[in-house]
Amino acid sequence: MNKLTMRSADLTQDNIDKIAELFPSVITESRDNQGGIRRAIDFELLKQELSHFLVEGEKERYQVTWPGKKEAIVNANSSIEKTLRPVVQDSIDWENTKNLYIEGDNLEVLKLLQESYLNKIKMIYIDPPYNTGKDFIYNDNFREPTEEYLEQSGQVDEEGNRLFQNTESNGRFHSDWMTMIYTRLRIARNLLSDDGVIFVSIDEHEENNLTALMNSVFYEENRISKITWEKGRKNDSTFYSESVEYVLVYAKDKSLASKFGKWRAKKPGYDEVMNKFNSLRKKNNDNSQIEEGMKEFYKNLPDNHPAKEISHFFRVDNRGLYFGGDISSASTSIPDYEVIHPVTQKSVKKPSRGWGCIETEMKRRIAEDRVHFGIDETTIPLRKIYLHEAQDYVLTPVIYKDGRAASMTLKELLGGNYFENPKDVTVLKSFIEYVGCENGILLDFFSGSASFAQAVIQLNAEDKGNRKFIMVQLPQKTKEDSEAFKAGYKNICEIGKERIRRASKKIKEETGADIDYGFRVYRVDSSNMKDVYYTPDKLGQLNLDDVASNIKEDRSGEDLLIQVMLELGLELSLPMESKEIEGKTVHYIAGNSLIACFDSEITETVIKKVAEDQPLRVVFRDSSFRDDSARINVEELFKLLSPSTDIQVL
Template sequence: MSVDKLDMQSPDLVNQNIEKLAGLFPNCVTESDAGKAIDFDLLRQELSHALVEGNKERYRLEWPGKKEAIVTANLPTTKTLRPVREDSVDFDNTENIYIEGDNLEVLKLLQESYLGKIKMIYIDPPYNTGKDFVYKDNFAKDNQEELLESGQKDEYNQRLVVNPETAGRYHSDWLSMMYPRLKLARNLLKEDGVIFISIDENEQTNLRKMCDEIFGENNFSGEIVWKNSSRNDQDYISVQHEYIVCYVKNKNVNKGDWKEKKEGLEEIYKAFDSFQKIHGNDWDAIHKEGLKWYKQFPESNPISSNKHYSWMDENGVYFPDNISGPNFGQYVYDVYHPVTNKIVKSPSRGWFCPQYKLEELISKNLVHFGKDETTVPCLKTYLNNTEYKSISSVVFKDGRIASKVLRSLFGDEVFTNPKNVDILTNLMNSVGVKENDIVLDFFSGSGTTGECVFKLNSINRHSCRFILVQIPEDLNETIKLSAGGAKKTVVRSIQLLKELNKPENICEIGKERIRRAAKKIKEETGADIDYGFRVYRLDDSNMQDVYYKPQEYAQANLDLFADNVKSDRTADDLLAQVMLDWGLPLSLKIERLEIVGKEVFCVAENSLYACFDKGLDEAFAKEIAKDKPLRVVFRDNGFKDDTAKVNVKQLLKQLSPETEMKVI
């Protein structure tokens, strides 16, 4: 037995400080001759908006543009999210979120409202095959015209470009795209949170090294090899699998006691029930029927992996398990066959337990005997007691299944390579996604993750929620990179959106998929869960430029900005930006009230009262104060006059001292 020893020395404050910094900036921890050390060049970069020079050699993943990627992650954004009620389902009550826009900007906007609140992240990013789009984050060029002309932004003002294999910075551009997004995503994870990332052989090695740096090498939790293909048309070694890479936020908090339910169990139970209806209690006949039934399944089928469960008794399906002891001769005694009453053949290493314990198991019919004493008895291990296992590092699932599921919703193939609903739902269940947890997917594609959350909630009767983020990739641009079957799929998706009178981009496919999946799951299960989702769209700030940079405008120009809110922005738009700025989740329930003739938004009962009407006065303040909201927000020019502005603030301070008041 090991015994903890006293250090017999004063605390090592340097190492303690390194560990504290590692918690905040795991990517700044490196190796030295003496062990762990802080990379001060990288730490300086983390604390600076400008590039910091430094060229020390060290053990880490390097690529051209890495420092720029760090700066990109740390730069603030003035963008906002605008609600799109017409695309939403049950906007005022749902807690699910769908966001259209560049996920880098969106992740920045979510930093306050969802800091440390996400239980699970799943992403299926571009695999960098040389033909797919990636995001181009050129932080140094702010001129919009230049960005548009150079192809770094599309008509939605999003950064989106093709990354061909012939590019001089083929891997570097992909790494620079992924790094800031994963860095920001880590901040959103709960301490027991987990991230799963789908990837193929093109960038799997780089992804692992990058995630070791961002999440910490110690927090690597495994890798699932998903065999999803049987193609044999490649040179050298035919690649028939993809990867799902997994990291946790903190292994000290998330102990990894994850279990998944074995597949195919319901089919096994159903089959053996039918055998018993035919053969009654003739267990030998049922056993033979079971062996014959298992033979129809190929080795890759999960049912086949459970074929040792071919016996049955009145307590259920079981397999005869080893009954021998761990050490030869530990427990040696005679056991009598219950029918022949002769001493049975004993295992070579003796029995696994004392005689009284085995006799107790025999009395409870938990020991499997052969026809006579010539066969070694075995323990009965019942299937219903072994339904769960550790998550396997190898998954066999035909890649065509996911396409079939999506095709069943749309009646045609409208998306290439969607992810498998069963695999993702199983991962969510296995890592403990439960009541009120949030699942984030910021490369949401066809919206598979949204359907998985609906399915998980319908099974467990939970109310976990999703946040999906997807750039509105123009399908008419996608088709230029497509060929063969993939091109036909894009053509069908464009035709579908034309029939639905929707913009021809991937977001519309994703939203429509979620609507249809919700309807199907509700019809099949009748589960009373949240089937809605709020749609938000990334856009420039609601505020005039002078709001952020007044020093750049001469006094003569300021009359143009008498109202610091842009003329095309609604109260809904302003409320969303206020919630983000105040760090409130976008999923909070929103109600509209009329108080003294003014429209008031009530967020999460009295968590926030927001009124963007004009002409606010003392009478209005007195009515608001009766509800004692925790926060209130008004437009700066929304008061009747300057006197009313001062009086409203004083009245709220007097009548509702806990209320925090702000203006925009």
């Protein structure tokens, strides 16, 4: 039997193991903080292994660096002794939903999700703190005692997560923000699928630094775009209006993202226009009457209807809808030639700038009926541009969307101004559509008011998609003088969860779509295991009571199950079922993907029934067995009844 570690993945050790396979000669030993001996890398030797010439000393090179970068790398790679605990009472449709809402420090959450969601996230959208000097950002120095931290004007939320207000008087104003973001981006990249895409909102305060970090983590060749989001004119600036935000868009692998994404879109209103055209054509073969019908159709549309943008496509021939584009050319190198009107057989009036192509090409276009002639030779011909051939266009990296609309939408949904500057759901929907994921997992680890969750649900309702969301938000306290606090929302997570509940109800009533409207809630907490589990060698005379159980007294079997799932790499949305077998509680995950029983003194009959289900993995507690002989008997039973089962204990 193997013993579970019950901690998040140690990425540093994983990296050392990978290097050891390639370059065993660079492996050495060093002492850790507890004085123990651990494998380490001799970096001077490694540099020499990777160089064709003798490496001597430091040389100048292009790199992105700042005070705190090495600390950020350590924070990203180190493991934590934390877990997620289920909060069923806050969840909606726990048994069936595939959506997740996780409360806690997003760095800890990302670490905990490393095994279960490695290379599985199709799209990430985040709206992190912009570092304006007024907002709070995460403090990742966990070595600093909480009391000392509070003395330095820090803030601790209800779960003990630590924030600080990064003011411009801070000597490491930009560096602290970069350290915080860089750590999270490194882990986020591991979660993205190979064709996955990340969108990061930012404003002018840290746009340049964020670009440098994104280039460093995702590589410059995987940059897709920088979207400019014009949110409405502001008159509070001395110079230009500070009304623009940006969204940096990067792929994990740009070549794959281009294959699966929808980076070209149909012209607005295209489908509706084509439906009208096809309807008219079925009723009438006279092209002139179809043209009159299309003109009438466009005329009766509201001014803001998207089809108005293609109302110039009203002419009709046997190929379909088209409009007449300019046929002239600014080129002086095309010789003059004569074009004959197909009806009057007279020479057609030539454009002032000349024909748009050479004579042989013009004859080909006329033969293929791709030139629109007027009623006689006095009208300059036009080039036929067909709607079905020009239906799509490259997306523009500019968005014009007034930010006040998103605030008003949230106010109407919740009944008050409970969250400042929420993101616009329609814009977020368009981002999801760009990526082209109808069935993928989407992650937002700066969830805020959960606009992104609403965008996912709304889009699923519209196109019958099966996208799943994971929202992560720190339970940051609301201010006691705020409308949110007075309305009963003690922290931001309560606002986000209520938004999802109300938005889901509204969307279901409006669309009737048969989609997933629920979400499971999890909360970051300390490990289910006592300290003795991680450091049994330090057990002293005063700790004998801990020998009775290495699991904290306030933790349930469901708590243990979630931590086991995280270590074994199982998604937190998988079906969960608990059965009673001879008075013992046995947990089943996704059928027989994992079977676990954490009760004491499990009988041989129970073990046999579990083995008969042929589980891929099975987990027990050490205390589930009376003695070593009982443990050996369990292994023999599984060898006989289910030899491929991986047996684990905690």
